[in-house]
Amino acid sequence: MVVDKVSLEFMRENTTVKEDNAGGKWVGIWRLVLLKNQPYDEPRRNGKVPKIITHRLFPQAHYSIWIDGKMELVVDPLLILERYLWRGKNTFAIAQHKHHRNIYEEADANKRRKRYARPLIDLHMKIYYYEGMKPWSSSKKTISGLGVGSDHKLDIYLAPSGS
Structure with a gap:
């Protein structure tokens, strides 16, 4: 989990942050990675950095799951990968924005x-x-089913492998 200094301090005050022998910080199974030398003065823009260059921050990773700050992951991440990627032999899944298609x-x-x-x-x-x-078309396949809030659905768009 990539965090900024303010978020790391908040986590330290409100959750149990453990440190391993190598100096890595952990919350449960999640390793915390501090994003240093942030390129922007605006937190909203800095939050996009790990999303856009995940492949450069974690070159050995096979998968990444981006969770917006307003969402909470309540299932095992492997279940998400299995349902939205592996089962349909897809290479990526993208959540639908609530205002923009x-x-x-x-x-x-x-x-x-x-x-x-x-x-x-x-x-x-x-x-x-x-x-x-x-541009988006209503004829494209979507899969709905993850509840987000009380009146939102998270629609996942799937791209077949090799596309």
Whole structure:
């Protein structure tokens, strides 16, 4: 679990953080990895760093599960991998955003909120489209079933192996 300094201190105050012989910090079965030298002043943006470059932070990892701060993992992570990846021979599963159905809607929302430079967002969208990422369609398969809150569903989009 990748955490910032504030989150690590909060965990130390509110949970049992154990330290192993090598100096690693653990909460239950979860190893805590402190994200140092954060590139942004804004915690929301720093939170995306481990999500985007997980493959560089943990090059030996075969899988990663990203859990938003508003969610809680209540089952064994291996069950999630089995249900959404292994059973259907998929390579990745992505949760559906509650407001945006695709990356293009998310880009438009970011441009409306003026979060990032519009020309950069437009360039990213052109690259995604050029590389074959088409806008969302209701004809694509979804699997619903993980309850998130009282009136939300977590829809998982699956990509077959080799795609």
